[in-house]
Amino acid sequence: MIKRLLVANRGEIAVRVLRACRELGIEVVIAHSRVDDHQAYLAWADDTVCISSRSYLDGGAFVAAAQSRGCDAIHPGYGFLSENAGFADLVSDGGLIFIGPTGDQLRLLGDKSAARERLTEVGVPVLPGTAFIEGEADASAAAEEIGYPVLLKAAYGGGGRGIRVVRDSGEMAGELEQAQAEARVGFGRDEIYMEKYLTNPRHIEVQLLGDGAGQVVHLGTRECSLQRRHQKVLEEAPATGIDDEKLAWLCDIASTAAADLHYRNAGTFEFLYEAGEFYFIEANGRIQVEHPVTEMVTGIDLVKAQLTVASSGELPFSQDDVVLRGHAIECRLNAETLDIGTGEIAPSPGVVSELSLPAGIGVRVDTHLRTGADIPHQYDSLMAKVIVGGADRLECVARMRRALRELRVSGVTTNLSLHRQIMASGAFETGNVDTGFIAQLLFDWRRQQDMD
Template identity: 50%
Template sequence: MFNKILVANRGEIALRVIRAAREMGVKSVAVHSTADSDAMHVRMADESVCIGPPSSQQSYLSIPAIIAACEITGAEAIHPGYGFLSENAGFVQVIEDHGLTFIGPTAEHIRIMGDKITAKDTMKKLGVPCVPGSEGGVATLDEAKKLGAEIGYPVIIKATAGGGGKGMKVAQTAKDMERAFQTARAEGKSNFGNDEVYIEKYLTTPRHIEIQVFGDGKGRAVHLGERDCSLQRRHQKVFEEAPGPAISAEERARIGKVCADAMADISYIGAGTIEFLYENGEFYFIEMNTRLQVEHPVTEGIFGVDLVREQIRVASGLPMEFTQENLKINGHAIEVRLNAEKLPNFRPSPGRISQYHAPGGLGVRMDSALYDGYSIPPYYDSLIGKLIVHGRDRPEALARLGRALGELIIDGVDTTIPLFRALLEEEAVQTGAYNIHWLEHWLETNLGEA
C-alpha cells in the first residue's frame, strides 16, 4: 500500500479522495492554485503545495508543477479525480516516466477510449453493441450527406475528440446536414484542436444509461449495475439515479456481463464507465469514461462499496475486494448536482458563502467543499456540491431527496437548488418516465431556457 498520494484536483472530488485515503491510513497531498489557498481540500489534506496562479492552464493542468509537487513531498502516486488531467494519456506517461503510479487505467486504454472512433471500433470488436453510424471519420460534406441518406435521418455529427456536449450537432433532415457538419467541425477545432467528426444515427427518445465497471488489470473485471443519467441540460447531467427505473434485472445482467467481459478482455484496471443510449430494449454504446464519474456515489450507495478506496488498493497492487457474485443491489439512490448558477439562464454565480448548512439524517450524503465564509472563485466549474440520498426503494429515495433539499441552506450565491425542488413536483420525475430530451423541453416551457 502507498504511504502518500497526491490528489491532482480541487473541490469536492479532491476532498472525497482525501477522506478515503485518511480512512486507509494513507497520507494525502493537496495541490492548489493561489485562488484556492483557503479551499477545504487544502485544509483537510496532510500536506499542500501551491502549484500556480488561478488559471487552470498554469496550475491544475500544469503537468510539470504537479510532478514537482510529488517530488517535493515524496508522494508515490497521483489520483486525478475527474476533469482536468484525469483522461490525459500524456500525463499518465509522464507519471510513469518519473517512477510514480497513476491511480487509474493505463495510458493505452485512455488513448483508445479518448478517441471516439477508435473507442467505438474497439467496443464493436469486444462485442459491445454500438449505434449505427460511420466506420470512421467523415472528411467531406458529400460523404456526410451520403452517410445521412444511408443511415436515415435524423443523424448526429460528433467531434472525434469531443466531450461535455461540445462538437455535437443534430441534422434532422438532409437540408440540415451542411450547417450541422460545418458547425460540429468548427467546434471540434476550437475546443479540442481537432476538426475530425463522425456520424451516428440520432435516436429520438432514448435514455442515457451507463454501466459502472471495475478491473484489476490482470484480466478480472466486474460491473456494478447501471445509472440512469437521462435528465440532462445541453448534454450535461444534472440528476442521476441507480438502479435505472426503466431497466429490468435481466437487461442489467445481460449488458453488465457484456461490459465486464469486454474490460476483462483488455485487462482494464481501475474504475470506468461505459455509456449507452437505451431505446426500445436495446443498448447502443456512445463512449467510455476512463475515470471516476461525478455520479459515482449513487453506485456506492446501492452496493455499499467505496470506489475510491478500491481505486487506491488496486493501483497499489492489491486484489479487488469484491467479486461479481457478492455485488448485490440494495435499495435506490439519487444524486443531484448543485451548481452556483443563476436561474433561468444558468449563468455562473461565484461569490462568498454567507451561510451553509448541509442536510443530514438517515440515507443522506452531502459531498461538498463549502463552508461558511468560503468564496467560490470564478475561474473553475460551477459545481459546488452533490446531494445524494439512499432509500429502500425509489419512492423513499425521492421523498428523502425532497426532505434533504428542504434542509439544505446555501446563502450568498445563486444555486440550482430551486430547479430540483421544482422537478420533484413533476409526474415524469416521480414515475421515472423521462428521456434525454425531457429536461430541455421542460426548461424551455417552464423557465424559457432551452
C-alpha cells in the same frame, strides 16, 4: 503500498479522495492553483503545493510536485487531466502510480470512433455511425446513408461539448463547422464522427472495476437520463423500469468488453436505451461525478477500491460480493443562473454567504464548501452533490424532497429550484424519464409562468 498521494484536482473530488486516503492511512498532498489559495479544504491535507499558472492542466507541474513532496502516486479525480493519456504516461514515466487506466487504454477510449470499432469486435452493440468525417461532402453522404437526424460528435470530446444535432441536409454545413470549432476550443483537436441520433432515449451506464490483468467486476447500473445540453443534472442507481434480464445482459457485455481490454481501475461504459435496445456511446476511464449513488446501493467505497487496485494490482472484492440494496438518487448543485425563457445557463461565481446542508437518515452531501467560501469563475460550477438512499425509489424521492427543502444557500444563484421542480414532477416520481425530460420540464414551467 501507496503511502503518500498527490491529488491533481480541486473542489469536492479533492475532498472525496482525501477522505478515502485517510481511511486507508495514506498521507495526502493537495496541489492547487493560486485562485484556490484560500479554499478551506486545503487545511485538511497533510501538505499542499501551489502549481503553475497553467493550473490544473499542467501535467509536468503535478509530477514535479509529487516527486518533490515524496509521493508514491497521483489521483487525477475527474475532469482536467483525468482522461489524458499523455498525463498517465508522464506519471508512470516519473516512477509514480497513476490512479486510473493505462495511457494506452485512455488513448483508445479517448478516440471515440476507435473505441466503437474495438468494442463491436466483442459484441457490444453500437449505433449506426462513421469513422472520422473528412468534410462536408463526406458528412452529407454518410448522413444520407444513416438517415436523418444524425449526431456530430467530437472524437476526443466529453462533458457534452462538441456535440451537434443535424436534422436535415440544410443544417449540415453550419452544424459541422460549429462542432469542429467547439472541439478545437474544448479539446485541442477537431476530428468529428457521426452517429444516428435517437430523439429521446434513456442514458444508462455500467460501473466497472478492473485489475489490469483481465479480471473485471461490475457494480450495477446508473440512470443518467436527466440532462441539459448533454450534461448530467441528476443520477440514480440502479436503472429502473427496464427488465432485470436486460440489465444483467448489459452488465455482462460491458464486463466482458472491459476484460478483453485488460482494463485497469475504475471505469464506466455508457449506453443509450430506446425501444428495448441498448447502444454503446462511450467509455469513461475515470471516477465519475455520480459514483456516490453506486456506493449507496452497494456499500462499496469506489475511491478506496481505486486505491487498492492501484496499490496491489488485485480487486478488493469478487462479483459475488457485489449486492445491490435499495435505491439512490444524486442531485448536482451548481452555481448557475438559468433563463427559463431561453433555457440558457450561465455560471454564477461569487462568495457563499450562507450554506446550510441537509442531514438525517440516508442523506449524504459531498462538498468542499462552507459559509464564506469563494466560487471562482475560472472553474466548474459544481458546488455540492446531495445524495439520498432508501429502501426503494419512492422512499428516495420523498427523502430527496425533504433534503432539498432543508438545503439553504445564498450569495450565489444555484439550480436548487430546478431540482425541487424535478422532485415535484409526477412523471419523475413514476420513473417516466428520458434525455428530453428536463427540456420538457422547463417548457412546461415557462408555460405555467406565462399563464400566471
